[in-house]
Amino acid sequence: MKTFLRNCALFLVLTVLFIEGITAFLKYSGLFLKYYPGKEIYYAIEKSKLSNDSKILLLGDSVGRQLFDNTINNKQINSLACNQAVGMPGQYFLLNNYLNSENEVDQVIMLFNPLSFQNNLDQIYTYHYFLKPFYNSEYTDLFSENVNRQISKIPYHYFAQVPHIYITSWAPEFRSLDKIDYTFLSPISIEYLIKIKELSSKYSFKLNILPTPVSIESKAFIEAIDKTEFQKCNLDSEFRNYFEKIVYLDSANFEDGIHLTQPERYIEEYKKEILLQSN
Amino acid sequence: MLFNSIDFALFLPIIFLFYWFVTNKSLKLQNFLLVVASYIFYGWWDWRFLSLILFSTVVDYTIGYKLKSEENQLKRQILLWTSIVVNLGFLGFFKYYNFFLDNFISVFSFFGTKLSANALNIILPVGISFYTFQTLSYTIDVYKRKLDPTSDFIAFAAFVSFFPQLVAGPIERATNLLPQFYKKRQFDYNKAVDGMRQILWGLFKKIVIADNCAEHANLIFSNSEDLNGSTLFLGALFFTFQIYGDFSGYSDIAIGVSRLFGFNLKQNFAFPYFSRDIAEFWRRWHISLNTWFRDYLYIPLGGSRGSKWIKVRNTFIIFTVSGFWHGANWTFIIWGILNALFFLPIMLSNNNRKNISIVAQGRTFPGFKDFIGMIVTFLLTVFAWVFFRAENIEQAIEVVSEMVSASFFELPRFVQNRRGAIITIVLVCLFVLIEWNGRESQYAIANSLLKKRRIMRWGYYLIIIFLIFWFRGENQDFIYFQF
Numbered sequence: 001m002k003t004f005l006r007n008c009a010l011f012l013v014l015t016v017l018f019i020e021g022i023t024a025f026l027k028y029s030g031l032f033l034k035y036y037p038g039k040e041i042y043y044a045i046e047k048s049k050l051s052n053d054s055k056i057l058l059l060g061d062s063v064g065r066q067l068f069d070n071t072i073n074n075k076q077i078n079s080l081a082c083n084q085a086v087g088m089p090g091q092y093f094l095l096n097n098y099l100n101s102e103n104e105v106d107q108v109i110m111l112f113n114p115l116s117f118q119n120n121l122d123q124i125y126t127y128h129y130f131l132k133p134f135y136n137s138e139y140t141d142l143f144s145e146n147v148n149r150q151i152s153k154i155p156y157h158y159f160a161q162v163p164h165i166y167i168t169s170w171a172p173e174f175r176s177l178d179k180i181d182y183t184f185l186s187p188i189s190i191e192y193l194i195k196i197k198e199l200s201s202k203y204s205f206k207l208n209i210l211p212t213p214v215s216i217e218s219k220a221f222i223e224a225i226d227k228t229e230f231q232k233c234n235l236d237s238e239f240r241n242y243f244e245k246i247v248y249l250d251s252a253n254f255e256d257g258i259h260l261t262q263p264e265r266y267i268e269e270y271k272k273e274i275l276l277q278s279n
Numbered sequence: 280m281l282f283n284s285i286d287f288a289l290f291l292p293i294i295f296l297f298y299w300f301v302t303n304k305s306l307k308l309q310n311f312l313l314v315v316a317s318y319i320f321y322g323w324w325d326w327r328f329l330s331l332i333l334f335s336t337v338v339d340y341t342i343g344y345k346l347k348s349e350e351n352q353l354k355r356q357i358l359l360w361t362s363i364v365v366n367l368g369f370l371g372f373f374k375y376y377n378f379f380l381d382n383f384i385s386v387f388s389f390f391g392t393k394l395s396a397n398a399l400n401i402i403l404p405v406g407i408s409f410y411t412f413q414t415l416s417y418t419i420d421v422y423k424r425k426l427d428p429t430s431d432f433i434a435f436a437a438f439v440s441f442f443p444q445l446v447a448g449p450i451e452r453a454t455n456l457l458p459q460f461y462k463k464r465q466f467d468y469n470k471a472v473d474g475m476r477q478i479l480w481g482l483f484k485k486i487v488i489a490d491n492c493a494e495h496a497n498l499i500f501s502n503s504e505d506l507n508g509s510t511l512f513l514g515a516l517f518f519t520f521q522i523y524g525d526f527s528g529y530s531d532i533a534i535g536v537s538r539l540f541g542f543n544l545k546q547n548f549a550f551p552y553f554s555r556d557i558a559e560f561w562r563r564w565h566i567s568l569n570t571w572f573r574d575y576l577y578i579p580l581g582g583s584r585g586s587k588w589i590k591v592r593n594t595f596i597i598f599t600v601s602g603f604w605h606g607a608n609w610t611f612i613i614w615g616i617l618n619a620l621f622f623l624p625i626m627l628s629n630n631n632r633k634n635i636s637i638v639a640q641g642r643t644f645p646g647f648k649d650f651i652g653m654i655v656t657f658l659l660t661v662f663a664w665v666f667f668r669a670e671n672i673e674q675a676i677e678v679v680s681e682m683v684s685a686s687f688f689e690l691p692r693f694v695q696n697r698r699g700a701i702i703t704i705v706l707v708c709l710f711v712l713i714e715w716n717g718r719e720s721q722y723a724i725a726n727s728l729l730k731k732r733r734i735m736r737w738g739y740y741l742i743i744i745f746l747i748f749w750f751r752g753e754n755q756d757f758i759y760f761q762f
Contacts, residue, residue: 001299001466008475011737018741019748035698164748 023163032167041090041133044070044082048097054078055106056274057098057205059091063212064111066263067270077109077274084116085129088192089147093139095196099203107206108196109274113258114211114222114246120186121150122176128169131160146188153178184225190233197238208277209238211246213266215254222246280323282532283486290320295539299466306463310437313540317442321405324446328404331369336439338365339414343421343428343435355422362418366411373404378607406446408604412571414439417453419575426454434460443536447529449547449567456544464541473725474538476740480724481531483743488710489524490752491703492517498695500668503678508687511678512661513700518668519661520707523552526565531722550718552660552711553638555652557621558631560660568604572597583626594626595619605667610675614666621659637719706750 026032033039040062047070058068060081068079080094095108121130131151143151151157155172159165185193200207214222222243230239247266255261280287294316302308322329342362349355417438420426429435438457444450499506499514506514527548534544547567554560561569573582577597581589595616602615625631638653639645645653662679669675681687693700717723724743728736 001468004466004468004471007472011740014737015741015744019745022745 019164020162023167026167027163036167037169038083038085038129038132040065040070040082041086041129044080044094045097045133047078048080048094049101051101052078052098052103055104056109057095057103057105057107058109058111058274059094060109060111061113061116061212063113063259063263066260067111067212067267077271081111083129084113084119085123085125086134087119087121087126087130088117088189088196089121089143090130090134092192092195092199093134093142095199096142099199105203105205107208107274107277108200109277110196110207110209111212111270112209113214114184114225114243115218115258117185117189118182120176120178120180120188121147122153122178122186124171124174126150127154127157127160127171127174131157132166135160144188144191146191150188182226182229184227185229185233185235190235193235193238194233197235206277207238208274209242210270210273211242213247213249213253213260215251215257216248217251217257219248280320282529282536283482286323290316291536291539298540306461307433309464310431310433310460313437313442314433314440317437317440317445320442321440321445324405325402331404331407332410332440333436335366335369335410335414336436338362339418339439340429340432340435342418344430346418346421347428359418359422363415366415370407370411373402373407375607409448409450410439410445412450412568413453416450416571416575417457420453426457429457429461431461441537441542443533443540443542444544447526447533448565449530449533449544450571451544451567452571456542459542466541470538470541474535476724477531477535477538477722479535479740479743480722481528481533481535483747484524484528484531484710486528486747486751487524487706489521489528491699491706491750492521492524492752494752495696495700495703496521496668500670500674500678503674503681506681507689507692508681508684509689510691510693512682512687513691515661515665515668515678515682517703519552519657519664520710522664522667523548524710534722546721550637550714550723552657553653553715553718554656555634555638555649556625556630556656557618557659558625559634560656561618561622562635568601572601576600583631587627590626591623594623598622609672610666610669613672613675614663617663617666621663640719702750703752706746 023032030042033042036042054075054077056077058064058077058079058081060068060079061084062082064081065079065083068074068077068081070079070081072079080098082090082094086094091110099105131154135151135157153176154174156165197207199205225243227243230236251257253261260266280290294312298309298312302312318329318332321332339362342358346355346358349358417426417435421428429438434457437460438451438453441451441456496514496517499510499517503511503514530547534547537544545567547565549563549566551560551563554563577593580593580596582593583590598615598619599612600615602611602613602618605611605614622631625633634652638649644650665678665682666672666675669678713727714723717725717727720726724739728739
């Protein structure tokens with residue numbers, strides 16, 4: 001029995017070392033990204049640390065990324081658009097990286113579906129899309145109390161950086177039990193939008209928040225949004241024209257009610273709008 | 280509790296350590312621990328149904344005990360039938376009530392009488408078909424005086440609820456498993472290591488082969504009306520390996536876990552897809568169920584003795600009942616009938632025991648005749664699995680019609696995840712090679728590299744673990760839980 005237990009323990013240690021060794025190699029070499037769900041976030045992080053001559057920076061969710069792909073180098077508009085699941089903290093970290101990399105920027109465009117602002121890091125995707133890329137020493141100092149509180153509710157959050165979890169799409173089952181008393185801006189979104197606004201004052205760039213096209217089926221829901229939410233938190237000027245600019249399209253133009261079936265049809269229009277605002 | 284869950288990964292070592300270090304001084308205590316562990320294992324899914332197992336245990340224990348002292352044949356028969364009616368009554372209610380109700384209403388509607396009855400929202404207790412047959416085997420064997428009834432209630436309760444094989448078999452005979460609860464178990468290093476090895480192989484079959492194949496089979500069968508013949512054939516192949524990986528994987532884990540506790544369960548799958556005819560396939564597929572049907576149904580009906588008509592009748596009965604055992608749906612019954620049709624010509628020509636030995640024993644490659652036999656048998660089983668997998672008879676017929684149409688010769692159209700499908704095909708090919716290489720053992724990797732140095736063996740196991748980790752499919756329930 002002793003030999004059996006000793007050999008089991010030894011084999012277990014070897015297995016852990018073997019699996020963690022290989023996965024650590026894949027993690028730090030970046031090789032895991034080839035077929036990784038959420039790789040757009042890692043591209044955005046990497047790109048946010050590079051110097052770029054473009055004076056217009058674009059942050060956005062996955063619909064924003066459909067319109068401005070972050071893997072394409074666009075000299076006029078530098079896109080870091082990735083995924084709504086990173087929440088406003090994730091967008092703030094990208095912007096912060098970009099500004100800390102000595103990039104000069106005149107205008108920051110935030111291109112988001114209205115529903116993206118509801119993210120309070122309380123989604124089933126938060127583990128994979130927020131914790132794995134950002135729950136590390138590079139970013140944890142930038143976490144607010146609210147963010148830390150939300151993270152603490154997610155099971156196994158402390159394992160997010162373990163290589164064999166990090167490089168796979170595994171995430172624990174998580175359903176938030178938080179009471180939601182907002183219709184548009186989650187508390188964490190407000191907190192980090194204000195931080196982004198502070199950066200705009202500090203670095204003197206213009207901040208513009210634009211809506212992506214929205215399905216006509218969501219119109220009633222969006223019209224029911226309490227517009228006083230952003231007034232109360234001093235984001236009135238940023239969202240003043242946001243709702244007026246929403247383009248409602250027939251639901252046939254969407255794959256899943258959110259993502260566009262033919263994003264290329266709208267790219268030029270958006271480019272024009274962005275460049276117009278920058279002039 | 281699922282074998283491939285974190286819960287079980289924690290549960291097993293805890294019970295193992297308690298079993299060998301805390302309760303090892305007393306056989307009664309060890310058996311009691313197994314009962315408690317088994318009830319926790321089952322109750323993890325739904326504790327309410329523990330009452331069913333307990334009731335079944337008490338009924339069969341009492342009947343067995345009474346059969347011991349009862350000499351009057353009529354009273355013995357009444358006792359036997361009480362056990363059969365109680366056990367099959369539960370099974371019939373939980374598994375078949377809605378099926379019979381629906382068909383009853385359909386038959387009356389066909390003749391113009393409209394009946395209305397509400398189907399009940401019945402939850403099928405996991406594993407009810409397995410433990411019901413296991414307890415029935417006890418009562419029948421005691422009745423036939425093949426087995427002395429037990430007076431040890433704890434040992435009997437442990438036999439009925441033994442957690443490794445409680446919910447999906449193998450269905451153990453009382454004559455094999457029950458006596459093992461009477462004897463003190465000694466820890467055997469080689470047996471435990473072999474058990475661990477078999478658990479590893481079972482996990483590979485389930486997590487890598489079955490779960491990956493399931494993803495593609497589900498995708499193809501749920502879009503069957505839009506797909507061409509070759510894609511549907513591919514879907515049937517995926518399901519063929521899904522069901523084998525799933526069920527034989529479960530059996531491997533069950534047998535392996537039992538070995539850790541000092542028990543020997545019977546082999547449940549003996550490389551069935553290398554069979555050279557359907558008769559051989561049925562000797563190698565779900566052996567514990569098929570021998571159960573053979574001994575308690577087929578032979579009492581007369582088996583293959585008697586006139587041709589009797590042989591044909593018995594064959595149809597056993598295969599139809601076997602199909603119906605799998606589920607309350609006509610698709611399973613048709614699957615059983617199809618297998619009877621495949622089996623009949625072999626039996627009527629007295630060739631059903633032609634292929635008893637292991638194919639290509641002692642050789643690397645099979646002879647031409649064996650190879651053709653294997654391919655034909657495999658294709659027949661793939662064809663029959665279509666009915667087993669389909670949602671209903673109409674879908675099965677649509678799939679089969681498309682499979683035998685000209686579109687079979689078109690290139691397969693992947694619904695999505697083409698890369699994943701190709702990787703799964705490569706993994707299945709690797710799996711078939713390993714199974715072929717190990718077909719003379721109890722399970723494919725039983726003897727692999729045994730004579731090599733430890734570093735080689737452990738390296739081999741680490742590669743399997745890595746494959747499980749890296750290529751694991753999306754977690755699916757074990758198919759046979761629903762039976």
